[in-house]
Amino acid sequence: MQKPLGGGPSFEGSGSGFRWRVGVGIVNRCQDVSVPTAAGCGGGASWRQGVAETTGAKRVGRRRDPSIEPKVNAAVVRLYAREGWNGLTFDAVAREACVGKPAIYRRWDTREDLLVRAIDTLRLPIARDCGSLRADLLDFAQQWVDWYGDADRGHAAQRLAADIRTNPALAERYAAVIGDPRVKAARAITHRAVQRGEVGPGVHSSTIPDLLVGALNVHWHTTPEGRQRRLRQTFKAYAGQLIDVILAGVATLAPPEDREEREAPARATTRRRVAAAQAGPSGDGGRVASRESIRVARSRSAPETHAPARTRSGHA
Numbered sequence: 389m390q391k392p393l394g395g396g397p398s399f400e401g402s403g404s405g406f407r408w409r410v411g412v413g414i415v416n417r418c419q420d421v422s423v424p425t426a427a428g429c430g431g432g433a434s435w436r437q438g439v440a441e442t443t444g445a446k447r448v449g450r451r452r453d454p455s456i457e458p459k460v461n462a463a464v465v466r467l468y469a470r471e472g473w474n475g476l477t478f479d480a481v482a483r484e485a486c487v488g489k490p491a492i493y494r495r496w497d498t499r500e501d502l503l504v505r506a507i508d509t510l511r512l513p514i515a516r517d518c519g520s521l522r523a524d525l526l527d528f529a530q531q532w533v534d535w536y537g538d539a540d541r542g543h544a545a546q547r548l549a550a551d552i553r554t555n556p557a558l559a560e561r562y563a564a565v566i567g568d569p570r571v572k573a574a575r576a577i578t579h580r581a582v583q584r585g586e587v588g589p590g591v592h593s594s595t596i597p598d599l600l601v602g603a604l605n606v607h608w609h610t611t612p613e614g615r616q617r618r619l620r621q622t623f624k625a626y627a628g629q630l631i632d633v634i635l636a637g638v639a640t641l642a643p644p645e646d647r648e649e650r651e652a653p654a655r656a657t658t659r660r661r662v663a664a665a666q667a668g669p670s671g672d673g674g675r676v677a678s679r680e681s682i683r684v685a686r687s688r689s690a691p692e693t694h695a696p697a698r699t700r701s702g703h704a
Contacts, residue, residue: 458509460485460487462506463484464502465544466540468506473503473547473558476502478492478499481502500557507545514574516528516573521584522631524581528601529600529624574594578594604623
C-alpha cells in the first residue's frame with residue numbers, strides 16, 4: 389500500500405466515505421487504499437468499496453408537492469365557472485393556479501380529466517342511507533344547500549350540464565366518475581323506501597329524487613343574480629318545505645293491496661244499488677226506469693269530479 393505523504397492518515401466527516409488528508413491535498417479517489425468504512429464497524433475495506441457504498445444507492449426523485457392538486461382544482465372550478473369550456477386551457481389553469489404547466493401535465497392528461505376530477509373533489513352531493521325516506525331526503529337536500537352556498541360551484545355545475553351534451557369525451561368521463569354513481573345512489577332512496585314499506589312498489593325509482601333535485605336546481609338557477617344573496621338565506625327552508633310536499637304526494641300513491649281494501653266497500657255498494665235497480669217493475673217503462681236507476685247508482689258510487697264553471701255563454 390502506498391503510504392500517504394505528510395504524516396499519518398486522519399479521517400474527516402462521518403459515514404461510509406472518509407477522506408485521507410495528504411499534506412495539502414487528498415489522495416486520488418481511485419487509489420485502492422484500505423480504510424475503515426465507519427467507526428466501530430471492525431475490519432477494513434478498500435477505498436473503492438467505500439465510494440461504492442457512498443454513491444451506489446439509487447437516487448430517489450423529488451417528491452411531488454402535495455399542495456399542487458388543491459390549488460389546481462380550485463383554479464379549474466373558478467376558471468370554468470367564469471370562462472366556460474373554451475376558456476379552460478392548460479395555460480389558463482397554470483396562470484390561475486400560479487403553478488407551472490409541467491406540474492399540470494404530469495398529473496392530468498386531458499382537459500376533460502382535469503375538469504371532471506376537479507368537480508369530483510368538491511363533494512358533489514350524493515344520496516346516503518339515513519334510516520328513513522324523510523331523513524334520506526333531508527340529508528340529500530342539505531348537501532345541495534351546502535353545494536350552492538359557493539357561487540362558483542353552482543355556475544360550474546350549470547355549465548357542465550350543458551357541455552356534456554355537446555362533448556362526448558367529457559360526457560363519458562363525467563358519467564364514469566360522477567354521473568353514474570350518483571344516479572344509482574339517488575334511485576336507491578326509492579328502493580329503500582319501498583323495502584321499508586314507506587311507499588308502494590309502483591313508484592318509479594327516479595320520481596322522488598327527480599322531484600327534489602329538479603326543483604332545487606330550477607329554483608336556484610332561475611333566481612336573478614341580484615337575489616342570490618337572499619336565496620342563500622332561505623334555500624334551506626325552501627328545501628324543507630319541498631320535502632314536505634313530496635312526501636305528502638307520495639303518501640297518496642298507496643300500494644295496490646291497500647288501494648283494493650279502500651275501494652272494496654265502494655264497489656260493494658255499487659253492486660247492491662245496481663241489483664236493486666234491476667229488480668224494479670217489469671215492462672218497457674220498468675226497463676227504462678231500471679236503466680236510469682243503474683246510471684244514477686253508478687254515478688253516486690263514482691269518485692266525485694269537479695267540472696269547470698261555465699259562464700252564461702256556455703264557455704268554461
